[in-house]
Amino acid sequence: MRALWTVLFKELIENARDRRTLLSALVIGPLGGPLLFGVMINLTLERGRERAEQALELPVAGRSAAPNLVAFLEREGVKISELPGGAAAAADAVRQRKARIVLVIPDEYGAQLRAGEPAGVKLYTDTSDTSASGDRSRAEALLRGYGGQIAAWRLQARGLSPLLMQPVAVDEVDVSTPAARALALLGMLSYFIVFATLMGGLYVAIDTTAGERERGSLEPLLTLPVPRRALVYGKVLASGVYMALSLLLNLAAFAVSLRFVRLDTVGMALNLGPAVALGIFAVMLPFVLVGSSLMTIVASFTRSYREAQSWLAAVLLVPTLPIIFASLYQVPSRTDLMWVPSLSQHLLIQSLLRGEELSPLHVALSVGATLAIGALLARIAVRLYEREKILG
Amino acid sequence: MIVIDSLAKRFGAVEAVREVSLEAADARVTGLLGPNGAGKSTTLRLLYGALRPDRGRALVDGLDVATQPRAALARLGVLPHNAGVYPLLTARENIRYFGALHGMAGRALERRIDELGELLELGAILERRTKGFSQGERLKVALARALVHNPQNVVLDEPTNGLDVLATRNLRELIRRLRDAGHCLLFSSHVMQEVSALCDEIVIVAHGRVVARGTPEALRAQVPGGSLEDAFVAALDAGTA
Numbered sequence: 218m219r220a221l222w223t224v225l226f227k228e229l230i231e232n233a234r235d236r237r238t239l240l241s242a243l244v245i246g247p248l249g250g251p252l253l254f255g256v257m258i259n260l261t262l263e264r265g266r267e268r269a270e271q272a273l274e275l276p277v278a279g280r281s282a283a284p285n286l287v288a289f290l291e292r293e294g295v296k297i298s299e300l301p302g303g304a305a306a307a308a309d310a311v312r313q314r315k316a317r318i319v320l321v322i323p324d325e326y327g328a329q330l331r332a333g334e335p336a337g338v339k340l341y342t343d344t345s346d347t348s349a350s351g352d353r354s355r356a357e358a359l360l361r362g363y364g365g366q367i368a369a370w371r372l373q374a375r376g377l378s379p380l381l382m383q384p385v386a387v388d389e390v391d392v393s394t395p396a397a398r399a400l401a402l403l404g405m406l407s408y409f410i411v412f413a414t415l416m417g418g419l420y421v422a423i424d425t426t427a428g429e430r431e432r433g434s435l436e437p438l439l440t441l442p443v444p445r446r447a448l449v450y451g452k453v454l455a456s457g458v459y460m461a462l463s464l465l466l467n468l469a470a471f472a473v474s475l476r477f478v479r480l481d482t483v484g485m486a487l488n489l490g491p492a493v494a495l496g497i498f499a500v501m502l503p504f505v506l507v508g509s510s511l512m513t514i515v516a517s518f519t520r521s522y523r524e525a526q527s528w529l530a531a532v533l534l535v536p537t538l539p540i541i542f543a544s545l546y547q548v549p550s551r552t553d554l555m556w557v558p559s560l561s562q563h564l565l566i567q568s569l570l571r572g573e574e575l576s577p578l579h580v581a582l583s584v585g586a587t588l589a590i591g592a593l594l595a596r597i598a599v600r601l602y603e604r605e606k607i608l609g
Numbered sequence: 610m611i612v613i614d615s616l617a618k619r620f621g622a623v624e625a626v627r628e629v630s631l632e633a634a635d636a637r638v639t640g641l642l643g644p645n646g647a648g649k650s651t652t653l654r655l656l657y658g659a660l661r662p663d664r665g666r667a668l669v670d671g672l673d674v675a676t677q678p679r680a681a682l683a684r685l686g687v688l689p690h691n692a693g694v695y696p697l698l699t700a701r702e703n704i705r706y707f708g709a710l711h712g713m714a715g716r717a718l719e720r721r722i723d724e725l726g727e728l729l730e731l732g733a734i735l736e737r738r739t740k741g742f743s744q745g746e747r748l749k750v751a752l753a754r755a756l757v758h759n760p761q762n763v764v765l766d767e768p769t770n771g772l773d774v775l776a777t778r779n780l781r782e783l784i785r786r787l788r789d790a791g792h793c794l795l796f797s798s799h800v801m802q803e804v805s806a807l808c809d810e811i812v813i814v815a816h817g818r819v820v821a822r823g824t825p826e827a828l829r830a831q832v833p834g835g836s837l838e839d840a841f842v843a844a845l846d847a848g849t850a
Contacts, residue, residue: 432693
């Protein structure tokens with residue numbers, strides 16, 4: 218038991234001096250997720266808001282040829298600006314992304330309109346510019362609306378009902394609200410939490426196993442009168458401590474950064490105060506044992522530091538896969554899923570974030586099953602170190 | 610005192626050690642001499658428990674390494690081949706780690722580290738991180754680490770590998786001092802001069818077997834001309850024949 222503490226403290230101190238460990242446990246792991254998540258969720262919220270709120274900007278070439286059309290657009294709140302130079306200038310402006318769309322009104326527009334022929338206007342746009350698609354469809358809708366109005370007047374002037382023009386009335390009902398999109402994103406929150414937790418112990422797990430062998434310090438260590446399990450448990454716990462640290466910082470960073478996300482503007486309340494953050498920490502702690510044991514096992518199989526790095530990058534994905542599926546398919550919290558590490562944590566975290574009461578049975582199953590699997594993995598790691606082959 | 614009794618070890622199709630027996634007495638330096646691949650390192654690894662023998666046994670002060678590993682290893686100080694140190698720890702921390710794993714602690718441990726620092730002439734580097742140490746400095750730290758619990762028996766696997774002349778000389782002196790203090794020393798080498806300069810007893814191994822043994826004088830007397838090199842080559846020839 219004393220040997221275990223000796224190994225644990227030595228690995229903690231040694232890794233505290235390792236820049237790679239500190240970077241992954243204190244910076245990349247904890248902060249990467251909140252940053253990315255904050256940007257993602259803000260973009261989702263912004264996109265919805267922008268479209269409705271911002272006035273459409275429309276540069277027009279040849280506006281003097283169609284004063285009524287321009288007046289109509291201005292009444293609809295479009296910001297019209299004059300673009301001199303005709304069609305060539307319009308194409309250039311769009312191509313150089315100075316404008317997303319440009320309306321070009323030819324000189325013969327007025328004559329065509331008076332003669333009752335289709336009066337041609339040109340809407341310059343670049344369909345490869347995805348950011349212009351919103352502006353384009355708004356402008357098209359407005360121009361269609363203006364055309365519809367003129368058509369209605371012409372029919373009325375001939376004594377016909379304008380409704381003849383509308384045999385089918387299509388009304389689009391968009392049920393995807395920004396709030397719903399944000400909710401789907403929140404499902405990814407636990408993905409980032411699991412990722413940050415694993416990142417925290419990644420380099421410690423490599424350093425204490427593959428790194429130790431590569432440096433040639435493993436063999437001297439194994440000549441000591443110390444049971445192998447004390448050495449391995451010490452190493453697993455050292456990764457675990459860094460994982461817990463990374464997890465804690467990650468939750469703090471999320472709690473702070475999500476204050477700047479205006480979820481209330483879309484009628485959503487996100488429940489991530491100190492109490493919920495601590496709850497998530499407690500729910501995640503058993504998973505730390507699974508993660509650190511798993512990484513220790515995989516890193517022990519590899520022949521070098523670099524090989525361990527590539528393998529562990531793959532291992533990082535394994536516990537996050539169930540979460541991705543669960544959040545894509547919106548899997549509800551179920552008792553039979555509480556046996557699965559990472560998935561059960563994800564489901565419990567979702568409940569905590571929604572402010573729901575946790576089922577004691579679910580918590581007990583998640584904690585018990587995760588700890589049991591973690592202990593089994595740690596035991597396997599010990600068996601690996603009891604083999605002769607561990608020296609490579 | 611170390612007794613190796615008919616050890617054998619096979620890796621797949623390769624018989625690394627066919628049959629090696631030897632005795633290394635207290636207050637003596639015993640050299641395990643042999644060409645590369647003769648089975649020296651495997652024999653020593655079987656002795657210090659890193660490998661399990663297919664046959665035979667190894668005793669440290671009468672304790673069987675296979676059945677009483679912890680008691681046997683506690684009486685053994687080991688410097689494995691190309692032993693590495695922890696670069697982010699200071700020399701003292703490196704030594705302290707092993708001392709603590711041997712169950713030492715507190716003032717007694719620190720005093721022992723100071724003692725080793727003097728014995729190995731570590732000087733100021735004792736408090737420096739070992740990153741950037743020379744090969745000789747790293748070896749000193751690894752050696753101090755192996756000696757921290759003041760073991761009666763000391764096993765060194767090719768300790769002079771990669772050392773310059775001065776460092777080799779210092780190491781030789783240290784080995785003699787440990788012998789004079791009554792320790793049992795067993796070390797392996799493929800360099801004959803080194804073994805002849807240092808050993809009270811030489812065991813020559815080739816192809817996993819002991820092909821000759823005796824004091825340097827006795828081995829020299831076996832060949833006309835009386836050079837140890839001739840004796841070494843003659844023993845190897847006899848072993849392969």
